[in-house]
Amino acid sequence: MRRLHAPGAGLGAAVATRSTATSHRRSEAWRAWRRFTRYRPGVAGLIVVALIGLVAIFANVLAPYSPTAVHPSMRGAGPTLAHPLGYDHVGRDILSRLIYGSRIAIVVAVLATGIAVAIGVAIGTTAGYLGGRVDAVLSRITDALMAFPILVLLIALVAVLGPSLANVILVIGTTAWASYARVVRAEVLSLREQEFVLAARATGATDRRIIWRHLVPNVVGPVIVLATLSVGNIIILEAALSFLGLGVRPPTPDWGGMLADGRAFITIYPQIVIAPGAMIAITVLAFNLLGDGLRDALDPRQRD
């Protein structure tokens, strides 16, 4: 892991001039990049994630047809040159729906992860920094959340709030923070006792300053790694909710929803469910490999 306040770096920086201090920081990032590129599957993951991101951003340009236009005469029609993936059960172009579907997957993944990281870092930092009874209570809640079958929780919450894009993001974000809290708590527990925090406290820094200037920057590495490794899981959860009819409302194109449609017609038009599931699998795999690569680059201690 990259320690911004490693004791050795402090000694070096004290002697070094300003220009070498910046080049040192650049070389640290450069070394992380070198470690990252050495793991080929991680690079492949990065490329695929970037491609899917571009597809999501430019979906309106890339999609050959409207994702919601219905052609009743073409129900379940197989692939042709003009429609490489064919039509779905009501006669909509599957490729166009697939391309637009990437938007939902990416939007949910990014926003839900953002919410989960914010909650997890806040709770983990509080528990680790304050310790004692606060830590005991927060850690029990974290344990309970981690032990509980998360899909059951999501289903119950969506049932209450009603299925919609915003609610799916909210519900996943507010239940997926436990692993962040646990990792951040453990990091803060060990950071809290280190010299640079002691030094900061000795110079009269407030708790708020210690947390924001000294603790949070040092947990960024592990949190980024964990977030990348967890995105895949969030994409699967979002698709699972849509698949169960508790996600984004039709006719909005969404991979999980396309699978649910296809399931009902699987004995008549089996080809409908192949492409959306493959897209979910590719996206999840790409994020997982990218996460593995980032772990090697940013957090070498965790390597197996």
Add this chain to the structure above:
Amino acid sequence: MWRYVATRLLQGAAVIFLVATATFLILRLTPGNPIDVLVGEAEVTPEQVAGIKQLWGLDRPWYEQYLTWLGNMARGNFGVSVIRTGVPVGTMLAQAAPVTITLNIAALVASVAIAIPVGILAGIRRYSALDYLGTVGATLGVALPSFWVSLMAIILFAVKLRWLPPFGLHSWSGYILPAAVLATEQTAVLTRMMRGSVASVLHQDYVRTGRAKGLPEAAVVLRHAVRNALLPVITVLGYRMAFLLSGTIIVETVFALPGIGRLLTDSVYHLDYQVVQAIALLLAVIVVVANIATDLVYALVDPRIRIG
């Protein structure tokens, strides 16, 4: 030891109480009213609605409903399904449970039977062709969503080959595909765990001692390495209970199996409070008990761990 057991049981009870309260509150705050769902489009007078509310105790204040509910739950009385008019929730659970239990045991046995030997071989022969294959399989097993694997299995084995039924549970063959899908991710995770565990145990002193005193390699691996390597895997098995149960919900829905998971999703569609609460609570109890049992089993099989 007994002190530790008591502490863990108390903590478990606290977690279950938390989950119970949370599920109660969450579902009572629902905007959709079960009476509306029950009545649907039918013409009813306000008096009739009030009558139904009174019949089910929905007219009383929420804290009274909460206390009554908690008391009933503690006594194993799960109440009556409001939506499916009059069927006791306990009866519904009892009918659904055998399907879910069979499915989970089948998936557990299958995943252990595959993951342990493959993990051992991959751990011994690291970076071999088998290890590489295992790594690829495990990576895919985690990335492929179970609902899609289910659908692909249905297309291949039910639609194309016609070997197995696509949906439903008309005979025992209805269990094969769902159990196999449920076992997939579990197998992937367990194989990775077993591989890592074996690989790290092989560096231990007692393995070197075994080899040094001339034991056959098979004895060193099976009697010394594997027995120690199994310990962390047992733990993961217990903690993964929650994941297995989540997977059950998906698989039962895809394959239309009348189990607990299907009952849960159906009850959510119908806003059937009692059933959703009972299932959430039941699953929480199972997970908490499984976690405590795992910790205790771990302490029992590993004499190095002293608790209390």
